[in-house]
Amino acid sequence: NKYVYDFEEGNATMKDLLGSKGANLSQMVQNGMPVPPGFIVTTKACVEFLEGESFLVDKIWPDIQKAILRMEAKTGKKWGSGPTPLLVSVRSGAPVSMPGMMDSVLNLGLNRDTLEYMAEASQNRRFALDSYRRLIQMFGEVVAGLSPDLFEKVLDEAKKKNNLLYDYQIPAQILEEIVAAYLHIYESHTHSSFPYDPWKQLKMALAAVFKSWNNPRAITYRNLHSIPHNLGTAVSIVSMVFGNLNEQCGTGVCFTRNPSDGSADLYGEFLINAQGEDVVAGVRTPIPISELRYMMADMFNQLVDITGSLERFYKDMQDVEFTIENRKLYILQTRSGKRSAEAAVRIAHDMVQENLIGKSEALTRVTPREAELLLHKQIGSQVDVPLVAEGLPASPGACSGMIVFSPEAAVQWNDEGKNVILVRPETSPDDIHGLAVAEGVVTSRGGMTSHAAVVARGMGKPCVSGCEELFIDVDEKVLYGESLILKEGDIITVDGSNGRVYAGEAPLVDAKITKELSVFLQWADEAASLEVWANADTPEDARRAREFGAKGIGLCRTEHMFMAQDRLPVMEHMIMAPDKESRLKDLELLKEMQKNDFADIFREMSGCPVIIRLLDPPLHEFLPKENVIRQQLFEMQREKESPAQKKKILEMEAVLKKIEMLKEINPMMGFRGCRLGILHPEIYEAQIRAIFEAALLVLGERKAVFPEIMIPLVGLSEEMEIFREMVDRIAEEYYKSTGIIVDYKVGSMIEVPHSVLVADKIAKVADFFSFGTNDLTQAVFAYSRDDAESKFLRAYLQKGILQENPFHTLDREGVGEMMRLCVKKARETRQNMSLGICGEHGGNPESIAFCHIIGLNYVSCSPFRIPVARLAAAQAAL
Numbered sequence: 018n019k020y021v022y023d024f025e026e027g028n029a030t031m032k033d034l035l036g037s038k039g040a041n042l043s044q045m046v047q048n049g050m051p052v053p054p055g056f057i058v059t060t061k062a063c064v065e066f067l068e069g070e071s072f073l074v075d076k077i078w079p080d081i082q083k084a085i086l087r088m089e090a091k092t093g094k095k096w097g098s099g100p101t102p103l104l105v106s107v108r109s110g111a112p113v114s115m116p117g118m119m120d121s122v123l124n125l126g127l128n129r130d131t132l133e134y135m136a137e138a139s140q141n142r143r144f145a146l147d148s149y150r151r152l153i154q155m156f157g158e159v160v161a162g163l164s165p166d167l168f169e170k171v172l173d174e175a176k177k178k179n180n181l182l183y184d185y186q187i188p189a190q191i192l193e194e195i196v197a198a199y200l201h202i203y204e205s206h207t208h209s210s211f212p213y214d215p216w217k218q219l220k221m222a223l224a225a226v227f228k229s230w231n232n233p234r235a236i237t238y239r240n241l242h243s244i245p246h247n248l249g250t251a252v253s254i255v256s257m258v259f260g261n262l263n264e265q266c267g268t269g270v271c272f273t274r275n276p277s278d279g280s281a282d283l284y285g286e287f288l289i290n291a292q293g294e295d296v297v298a299g300v301r302t303p304i305p306i307s308e309l310r311y312m313m314a315d316m317f318n319q320l321v322d323i324t325g326s327l328e329r330f331y332k333d334m335q336d337v338e339f340t341i342e343n344r345k346l347y348i349l350q351t352r353s354g355k356r357s358a359e360a361a362v363r364i365a366h367d368m369v370q371e372n373l374i375g376k377s378e379a380l381t382r383v384t385p386r387e388a389e390l391l392l393h394k395q396i397g398s399q400v401d402v403p404l405v406a407e408g409l410p411a412s413p414g415a416c417s418g419m420i421v422f423s424p425e426a427a428v429q430w431n432d433e434g435k436n437v438i439l440v441r442p443e444t445s446p447d448d449i450h451g452l453a454v455a456e457g458v459v460t461s462r463g464g465m466t467s468h469a470a471v472v473a474r475g476m477g478k479p480c481v482s483g484c485e486e487l488f489i490d491v492d493e494k495v496l497y498g499e500s501l502i503l504k505e506g507d508i509i510t511v512d513g514s515n516g517r518v519y520a521g522e523a524p525l526v527d528a529k530i531t532k533e534l535s536v537f538l539q540w541a542d543e544a545a546s547l548e549v550w551a552n553a554d555t556p557e558d559a560r561r562a563r564e565f566g567a568k569g570i571g572l573c574r575t576e577h578m579f580m581a582q583d584r585l586p587v588m589e590h591m592i593m594a595p596d597k598e599s600r601l602k603d604l605e606l607l608k609e610m611q612k613n614d615f616a617d618i619f620r621e622m623s624g625c626p627v628i629i630r631l632l633d634p635p636l637h638e639f640l641p642k643e644n645v646i647r648q649q650l651f652e653m654q655r656e657k658e659s660p661a662q663k664k665k666i667l668e669m670e671a672v673l674k675k676i677e678m679l680k681e682i683n684p685m686m687g688f689r690g691c692r693l694g695i696l697h698p699e700i701y702e703a704q705i706r707a708i709f710e711a712a713l714l715v716l717g718e719r720k721a722v723f724p725e726i727m728i729p730l731v732g733l734s735e736e737m738e739i740f741r742e743m744v745d746r747i748a749e750e751y752y753k754s755t756g757i758i759v760d761y762k763v764g765s766m767i768e769v770p771h772s773v774l775v776a777d778k779i780a781k782v783a784d785f786f787s788f789g790t791n792d793l794t795q796a797v798f799a800y801s802r803d804d805a806e807s808k809f810l811r812a813y814l815q816k817g818i819l820q821e822n823p824f825h826t827l828d829r830e831g832v833g834e835m836m837r838l839c840v841k842k843a844r845e846t847r848q849n850m851s852l853g854i855c856g857e858h859g860g861n862p863e864s865i866a867f868c869h870i871i872g873l874n875y876v877s878c879s880p881f882r883i884p885v886a887r888l889a890a891a892q893a894a895l
């Protein structure tokens with residue numbers, strides 16, 4: 018039952034108990050690094066405290082008092098008295114790092130008496146006062162819950178009145194006044210005096226930091242990142258070191274690699290004569306770390322050594338906080354650095370090349386969620402909108418949206434369906450709800466490590482920070498650029514990859530796969546047992562799919578080809594055909610068109626299997642909408658009738674009649690899929706011929722072609738037998754006339770529950786199965802895909818009746834069980850049968866993991882999801 022650990026007693030493996038900050042501080046002490054003495058109150062203490070507050074006083078206070086005494090001995094300073102008073106920070110730190118979401122208080126132990134000792138000992142009254150005013154403000158905010166604005170206002174007015182730009186320029190006399198004003202604010206708002214007794218300060222701060230586990234922004238953050246709410250935060254109590262003494266002091270943050278693009282240089286920022294959060298809060302725009310080399314070479318070299326050794330120890334990119342006090346370097350925190358998705362890939366890739374980690378480890382370093390963000394949009398090469406400002410490329414990717422100046426406006430406008438970009442002088446953790454709904458972020462102050470930048474990278478949103486030439490007037494809702502003035506609602510485009518902000522909407526283009534990503538995904542393919550194929554309907558989709566690494570096409574929907582502008586009239590004509598003869602003429606035309614489409618796709622996918630699904634949707638989808646036609650008819654009938662018009666009207670009336678005929682109550686369960694092919698075999702035959710003729714064409718170009726013909730909506734083996742015979746017969750015909758063998762397959766979609774139950778029989782006549790999990794989910798649940806989500810699914814999810822939307826994440830218990838059964842039955846008949854999935858779930862990481870478990874051969878998804886799917890397939894196999 019130990020609640021308090023000195024740094025010397027902990028190590029990096031104790032994150033659950035000591036929090037990640039505490040565990041890492043302990044580890045650094047173990048590794049002999051310059052960390053100021055300190056101790057940790059455990060997460061367990063926090064959890065118990067939150068259950069009943071007397072715990073703090075009764076149970077752990079004596080341990081804390083003893084720990085402070087040990088700290089006195091280590092530092093040679095005195096708690097609550099002179100000659101050199103001991104000051105401490107009280108710092109939150111959960112098992113999972115939640116940067117900036119909870120609270121910390123610095124400079125505890127100061128009061129009007131210890132202040133005098135501090136001034137005396139440091140020979141620097143200005144410094145002592147600066148530390149005191151920081152304590153009062155932080156204590157006021159964190160412990161008493163006062164608004165930061167109360168204090169900021171006083172500070173800003175004092176600076177304005179005395180013509181000072183920065184905090185560190187404020188002289189001692191004025192700081193005296195500020196401290197007095199701060200104490201007055203504290204007292205008038207809390208109706209109690211600022212606590213004098215350092216023990217009381219410590220106790221109150223500790224309780225407040227425990228409670229900050231449950232502040233709204235921490236809760237939001239945990240929800241956004243799926244962090245459990247019952248972990249609690251540990252609290253590190255650390256003896257203060259001071260970066261705000263003079264010009265030989267400073268504080269900063271650095272990353273061992275660039276967190277935005279992943280390149281391998283020490284990356285970071287610092288401020289001279291500053292303390293604590295000054296750097297991340299974006300109060301002054303900090304100095305790049307590379308400058309430290311020229312300002313304090315000894316400090317820079319030591320920092321490079323220490324951070325390098327931390328990275329080698331943790332085998333991951335580190336985010337390190339440091340403070341320099343009179344040219345002595347202290348390390349105050351290290352953690353795995355948050356990074357953009359791009360940087361995550363680049364770093365994982367480089368660390369394998371550097372022999373720091375192995376390939377399987379590298380594959381776990383990028384989450385599927387990050388992989389989803391990898392294919393960020395980028396601004397095209399032609400930019401013809403004016404540049405508003407340039408800042409730091411803080412989080413990559415590009416986006417356009419309307420300017421909003423507050424997180425509240427961001428939320429409201431987003432609810433109205435608008436894309437917004439949050440534009441702020443700087444952002445604070447309280448803005449997180451606004452950041453969450455914005456497309457991107459622009460700030461005028463703050464560096465690459467500012468709060469906005471860190472959070473944006475975590476969310477994969479473009480961010481440009483530190484646009485110094487922008488003046489942002491939040492109250493008036495106006496943005497002043499160098500030569501442009503923009504208002505709320507105006508559209509801007511943000512390019513977080515190069516730090517530029519444009520007025521208006523710049524055209525965005527799709528991302529390219531970088532060299533590192535391509536190597537990384539290659540490793541994924543080696544580790545995975547599932548292959549990743551693509552759903553692609555056009556040659557362009559196919560080319561993209563191949564570029565992204567698809568090993569085949571798992572679904573080419575032919576109806577999309579019929580929807581093209583030049584084809585729809587022919588299709589309509591075919592449906593309207595009064596007899597078979599004229600229908601065959603239209604089909605001949607359509608066949609030629611499809612043949613060219615297929616040939617182009619075969620060329621793109623040469624050497625890979627291409628699954629083409631025969632016509633699936635009900636025919637009425639190819640006819641004009643009934644109300645449109647009625648409206649047109651109505652208008653035409655009012656006009657004077659010419660013979661030409663008369664003919665047109667007759668035609669339209671015929672279409673209306675046809676629509677009437679095709680109308681069904683449940684079209685999705687009606688006359689569609691292979692049922693069309695049974696009643697109108699000429700349609701399917703034309704498509705099959707188009708496939709064979711295209712294959713022969715491309716084979717003639719000496720390219721390998723592997724067409725696989727897929728029959729939709731099969732429920733009975735009797736259906737499948739008909740198509741098996743049809744395809745084999747046509748194949749034979751082409752073979753006879755050309756002497757060339759086409760290596761084809763015929764398979765069935767599995768999307769009707771009945772097909773699962775007779776899968777062993779269907780497998781006798783099918784070469785492959787592909788799960789159409791959209792329709793299968795619809796049928797298994799009897800939820801209409803088109804209506805359920807807007808009508809009742811949301812309520813089901815809110816009430817917890819369903820944990821996940823089954824159309825997004827494959828339902829393992831029901832639909833998944835059907836799939837498992839089908840796999841078993843299929844392989845009983847045909848041991849090596851190729852089995853895949855081509856529904857939307859094929860690109861969803863959790864669903865992919867399930868496909869791996871039940872032993873499918875491949876998943877097929879839309880081209881842009883291929884990188885995610887390749888990574889998810891690898892992680893499922895690791």
Ligand code: ADP
Binds near residue numbers: 053292
């Ligand atoms: P967060 O988790 O929000 O980063 P921290 O507990 O790390 O909060 O502290 C906030 C800031 O105060 C950091 O910049 C940190 O480096 C600084 N800080 C914390 N403790 C000390 C200390 N003992 N001496 C000097 N600076 C400190």
Ligand code: MG
Binds near residue numbers: 117118119120121294
């Ligand atoms: Mg903080």
Ligand code: MG
Binds near residue numbers: 338350
């Ligand atoms: Mg910190």
